[in-house]
Amino acid sequence: MEWTPEAEAAVKNVPFFVRKKVKAAIEKEAADAGKSRITPAEVEATRKRFLAGRDEEITGFQVEICFGPSGCLNRAHPGDRLVKAIEVLLKEADLRAFLESCVKGPLKYHHQFRVALAECPNACSQPQIKDIGIIGACRPQVTREDCTLCQACVSACREDAVRLDDTEEKPAIDFTRCLSCGKCIAVCPTGTLASGETGFRVQLGGKLGRHPHLAVELPGIYTEAQVLRIVSDCMALYKEKSRRGERFGEVLSDEDLNRLVEKHAGKNNS
Ligand code: SF4
Ligand code: SF4
Numbered sequence: 001m002e003w004t005p006e007a008e009a010a011v012k013n014v015p016f017f018v019r020k021k022v023k024a025a026i027e028k029e030a031a032d033a034g035k036s037r038i039t040p041a042e043v044e045a046t047r048k049r050f051l052a053g054r055d056e057e058i059t060g061f062q063v064e065i066c067f068g069p070s071g072c073l074n075r076a077h078p079g080d081r082l083v084k085a086i087e088v089l090l091k092e093a094d095l096r097a098f099l100e101s102c103v104k105g106p107l108k109y110h111h112q113f114r115v116a117l118a119e120c121p122n123a124c125s126q127p128q129i130k131d132i133g134i135i136g137a138c139r140p141q142v143t144r145e146d147c148t149l150c151q152a153c154v155s156a157c158r159e160d161a162v163r164l165d166d167t168e169e170k171p172a173i174d175f176t177r178c179l180s181c182g183k184c185i186a187v188c189p190t191g192t193l194a195s196g197e198t199g200f201r202v203q204l205g206g207k208l209g210r211h212p213h214l215a216v217e218l219p220g221i222y223t224e225a226q227v228l229r230i231v232s233d234c235m236a237l238y239k240e241k242s243r244r245g246e247r248f249g250e251v252l253s254d255e256d257l258n259r260l261v262e263k264h265a266g267k268n269n270s
C-alpha cells in the first residue's frame with residue numbers, strides 16, 4: 001500500500017504505541033474500498049470512524065496473551081485456556097458498568113482493567129505493567145536418573161541457576177535465581193532434570209503512566225483454578241477500593257497483598 005508523504009505526516013500525530021495498529025486499520029479500510037494509495041483523506045476517515053466506535057468498544061477490561069499459542073518454542077506452560085476463563089470471569093464482573101459509575105466523563109481505553117498472560121518469563125505481553133500479570137512456569141526437579149555431566153542444562157540456563165561442578169554427580173538448582181522457564185529440562189537428554197511444579201506465576205498492580213511501577217509478584221506457582229480465584233478476589237478488591245477508576249496498583253496496599261498471599265499460598269512458596 002502506497003502512502004503519500006502528507007498521509008505519513010498525518011499519522012505521525014498518532015501516539016507511537018498505537019500507531020502500528022492505526023496504520024493497519026487505515027490500510028485495511030482503504031483496501032476494502034478498493035484503494036491502493038493512502039492520502040490524508042483516508043487517514044481522516046479512519047480516525048473519525050475509530051473515534052466514533054471507540055466508546056462502544058470499551059468493555060471495561062482487556063485480556064491479552066503472548067504469541068505462545070501460535071507455536072512459540074519458549075512456552076513454559078500453556079495459558080490459552082486460562083485466558084479464556086479469565087475473560088468470562090471479567091465479563092461477568094461487568095467492569096464497564098462499574099467504571100461508568102465511578103469515572104467522571106467518557107470512558108477511555110486507559111481506564112480498562114488489564115490482564116496479560118505470557119507463557120514464559122520472556123514476558124512478551126508485558127505482564128509486569130498490567131493490573132494482573134500471569135507468567136507460565138515450569139519448575140525443574142532433579143530426578144533419580146543418572147546424569148552424564150554433559151553440561152547442557154548449565155549452558156541452557158540464562159539465569160546461572162544450574163550448579164554442576166566436577167565433584168557433583170548431578171546438578172543442583174538455585175531456586176532463588178530460577179525463573180521456571182523449563183529450558184534446562186528441555187535440553188536434558190537423560191531425564192535427570194524433569195518438570196516439577198507447573199502452572200503460573202502471578203503479579204499484581206503494575207502500571208505505566210505518570211507514576212509507573214512494576215507489578216509485585218505473589219510467591220509461588222499457582223494452578224489454573226488458583227489463578228482464577230486470585231483474579232476473582234482481585235476483582236472484588238478493585239471494586240471495593242477504586243473510587244474514581246484508579247488503576248489496581250494505586251489502590252492495592254501491602255496489607256491487601258499479604259492477605260492475598262496468605263489466602264492463596266502457591267504450591268511452592270519461596
Ligand atoms: S512470552 Fe515466551 S512463550 Fe510467549 S511469545 Fe514470548 S517468548 Fe514465546
Ligand atoms: S527452569 Fe530456566 S531459569 Fe530455572 S534453572 Fe532451568 S533454565 Fe534456569
Ligand code: SF4
Binds near residue numbers: 171
Ligand atoms: S542434568 Fe541432564 S543436561 Fe544436565 S548435565 Fe546431567 S545429563 Fe546433562
